[in-house]
Amino acid sequence: MNKPRIMELAQELASVPDNDTGYAKHYILEDIENELYAKPTMPKVFDEWDFEEYESCDCYEMEIQNLISMYFKNDLASDNGRMLLKWINQGEFKDNVSRLLKCIDAIRYGYEVEE
Structure with missing residues (x-):
């Protein structure tokens, strides 16, 4: 969106x-x-990052808070988390913020994965 x-x-x-x-x-x-109804296109690593456990409890806001917290602490524990953090942190700070917001939109509204 x-x-x-x-x-x-x-x-x-x-x-x-x-x-x-x-x-x-x-x-x-x-x-x-x-x-x-447009869904953001995300890199494969986003799809591999394990946030879907929250789908069943409808706690997307909790997962967004976790993502933001881990981003600012620079602490995504898993390998996929570190790869996601590396993707977010490419380039200038404004680009990083834009990628973080794209992750949040993907969690909220769904997403497609790059091929």
Whole structure:
């Protein structure tokens, strides 16, 4: 889900004149729906990181807190955790934050895995 894009589309929808035949609104609403249901594409290591144990108890927020805590402590105990941390920490700090937020969105909304 690309929240800035959804906001942009919502503003675009609000600017469509009332006398529009409905085509513009239809396509904008379709784009909003596609953005709402879009799933981030994650690296294979994210899929191998063991967070799914929380799915059964519907505790995604707890897992997000665990991810954030482990990220800031720089302490992902398993090999897959260390690989995930390495993926998150590539490049500039703003990119790291962006990857961490992408992980959070993947936990919340589901994800697809890179091939």
